[in-house]
Amino acid sequence: xxGLAVALLRSGxxxxxSRGSIRVAIGWTVLVVSLNLLVSAxxxxxxxxxxxxxxxxxxxxxxxxxxxxxxxxxxxxxxSSQDACPQTRSNGWGRGSAAFLLAMIAALAVGAAAAGLPIxxxxxxxxxxxxxxxxxxxxxxxxxxxxxxxxxxxxxxxxIIGASxxxxxxxxxx
Amino acid sequence: xxxxxxxKQRRKRLLPTAFVGAVLSGHSVLGLAVSALIYLICLSGxxxxxxxxxxxxxxxxxxxxxxxxxxxxxRGLSEIYAKAGSAGGAISVQLPSGASPRFVLIGGxxxxxxxxxxADANGRLVEPVAxxxxxxxxALHANLHLPRIFGLAVxxxxxxxxxxxxxxxxxxxxxxxxxxxxxxxxxxxRLQEADLHNRxxxxxxxxxILVTLTGTVLGAFLLMFGGMAATxxxxxxxxxxxxxxxxxxxxxxxxxxxxxxxxxxxxxxKAREPAAQIQSVEIQHPExxxxxxxxxxxxxxxxxxxxxxxxxxxxxxxxxxxxxxxSLGTRALLSLxxxxxxxxxxxxxxxxxxxxxxxxxxxTSSGMTIWFARRRDQGRPVPAWERFWTATAWGQPxxxxxxxxxxxxxxxxxxxxxxxxxxxxxxxxxxTALPDKIFGVAFRWSVALLMAVLAIAHVMRWIGTAQDSMAxxxxxxxxxxxxxxxxxxxxxxxxx
Numbered sequence: 001x002x003g004l005a006v007a008l009l010r011s012g013x014x015x016x017x018s019r020g021s022i023r024v025a026i027g028w029t030v031l032v033v034s035l036n037l038l039v040s041a042x043x044x045x046x047x048x049x050x051x052x053x054x055x056x057x058x059x060x061x062x063x064x065x066x067x068x069x070x071x072x073x074x075x076x077x078x079x080s081s082q083d084a085c086p087q088t089r090s091n092g093w094g095r096g097s098a099a100f101l102l103a104m105i106a107a108l109a110v111g112a113a114a115a116g117l118p119i120x121x122x123x124x125x126x127x128x129x130x131x132x133x134x135x136x137x138x139x140x141x142x143x144x145x146x147x148x149x150x151x152x153x154x155x156x157x158x159x160i161i162g163a164s165x166x167x168x169x170x171x172x173x174x
Numbered sequence: 175x176x177x178x179x180x181x182k183q184r185r186k187r188l189l190p191t192a193f194v195g196a197v198l199s200g201h202s203v204l205g206l207a208v209s210a211l212i213y214l215i216c217l218s219g220x221x222x223x224x225x226x227x228x229x230x231x232x233x234x235x236x237x238x239x240x241x242x243x244x245x246x247x248x249r250g251l252s253e254i255y256a257k258a259g260s261a262g263g264a265i266s267v268q269l270p271s272g273a274s275p276r277f278v279l280i281g282g283x284x285x286x287x288x289x290x291x292x293a294d295a296n297g298r299l300v301e302p303v304a305x306x307x308x309x310x311x312x313a314l315h316a317n318l319h320l321p322r323i324f325g326l327a328v329x330x331x332x333x334x335x336x337x338x339x340x341x342x343x344x345x346x347x348x349x350x351x352x353x354x355x356x357x358x359x360x361x362x363x364r365l366q367e368a369d370l371h372n373r374x375x376x377x378x379x380x381x382x383i384l385v386t387l388t389g390t391v392l393g394a395f396l397l398m399f400g401g402m403a404a405t406x407x408x409x410x411x412x413x414x415x416x417x418x419x420x421x422x423x424x425x426x427x428x429x430x431x432x433x434x435x436x437x438x439x440x441x442x443x444k445a446r447e448p449a450a451q452i453q454s455v456e457i458q459h460p461e462x463x464x465x466x467x468x469x470x471x472x473x474x475x476x477x478x479x480x481x482x483x484x485x486x487x488x489x490x491x492x493x494x495x496x497x498x499x500x501s502l503g504t505r506a507l508l509s510l511x512x513x514x515x516x517x518x519x520x521x522x523x524x525x526x527x528x529x530x531x532x533x534x535x536x537x538t539s540s541g542m543t544i545w546f547a548r549r550r551d552q553g554r555p556v557p558a559w560e561r562f563w564t565a566t567a568w569g570q571p572x573x574x575x576x577x578x579x580x581x582x583x584x585x586x587x588x589x590x591x592x593x594x595x596x597x598x599x600x601x602x603x604x605x606t607a608l609p610d611k612i613f614g615v616a617f618r619w620s621v622a623l624l625m626a627v628l629a630i631a632h633v634m635r636w637i638g639t640a641q642d643s644m645a646x647x648x649x650x651x652x653x654x655x656x657x658x659x660x661x662x663x664x665x666x667x668x669x670x
Contacts, residue, residue, distance in 0.1 A: 059377030070361035116405030127503030145200030
């Protein structure tokens, strides 16, 4: 079923957005139905994981079937062009420190502040925020590395750390 | 890396071009900074998925069993306790299973000896467990051979960086759906590598996020858990650990007592959980009145890594999933290791994990290749860095094969030293005068050659004495892998 879903998506996207939208919609529907079947047959975690594996492998299969071969061509060397390479970025060490150290402190502070909120069992809060925290942390790293000016994310991270610190202090003292 | 867009298409973009450019810039910087470590962790991880099979491959001569009797367990426990004492106050047995058909006994440490032994069907110790190459790879993946806690945290941080790369990769690719099936081979190298990078990344994304998230939480657990437990449990770390992993210590009665027979405990377990498959038995504080017996089992339809019953010496159950049902959070946390390593669904799941793990290595490597090609297109090539990357991408598999050959030559204890020396030699080769194209091809041939030597040396070492057919299956797989790499090296040489 996962293969059918991927095949429908492939044919839908191939013929274009206007005419292929029905196939794409059916493809997504089949994908959701097969996911549901796997989850009900194997349990939530195992079902979701097997669905993930099947989705990826079917997708790779469809991409290989769709691949095209072109004659080898050497690109002409240019002297300059618009580029997003690290040389256009100043403050390499500062940016790196902010991305890894400051973002880590901010993410951990937010996690600690969130885990102290009086909602549900502590173990569930620790797990939930433990699983969400890496995404937040990764988002902060992307923010620091993507901003043209380093000052804005640094100030933002300091503000996040400060706010989290206040919340943690209130939680601990309460 | 994308073809120019028409005005109409540009308007239809979901994300502003400036935002996409900024995220792509961050993606490049982060990728350049950590890709070598990500590659090392992903490559070792793709192999470690098969750790149980590799352990059987490294030591195929011990008895292969499907089950053992309670009397054999009793005898095995007595023998290992007499031989090696108790490790951290515990002795344990791992029972034969489909994934690992060995009866393994684990005791304390013995000076100059092993604390893990393979036993026969009667519980007699046969030979010490020895799989240095697998142990080397597992430690490399888990903590990069750094001091345990620090290494785990470093791997966790690399996991966060990989997660950031995955998310920024999606944000930096606005035509992710429209180009979901486009793979152009040949043409310009940059376009080819960009297609490969984007397609492998797009379709593998759910799996990549799954293993990266689980790996990050496992690696950086103490880092994250410390702060969160401080507020969630108001600093009561003991309570936090007890809620997550269960009771930490058994009763503190150290008066001498005999190790009880396991038969009644196993019967009691079977009566309570008829569908359960008992995986291992552990005795805390053996030969004392306070000794407790823990039975770890695999329940039908459960992924949790830590399903267990704890009995006191008198046979009373003191902890079980029925007495203390796990909360959703605890079950989720204990499900992370099997989810991360793919140790839950049999060989097909492991093969899928292994292949997708290699796909993540290819994504990492092609990301670097795109950057090198872009630099060349701009007239600013970085040949030294290209060679450095080739040495990393092809040197590491060659070194892994070399490290696995050493125990076959009787060298068991120097895997890490050999890895450090070989890694240094591989990077020293970057400075040689070998032309760039030959440099890459030579590395590919080295990997193929070392893998072939590994499989042949293994067959020669174990032919006639191996009892586990897994050894031949792995040798065949290694030879097939060597053949595939040799074909790719040959094609590359022809193209050059």
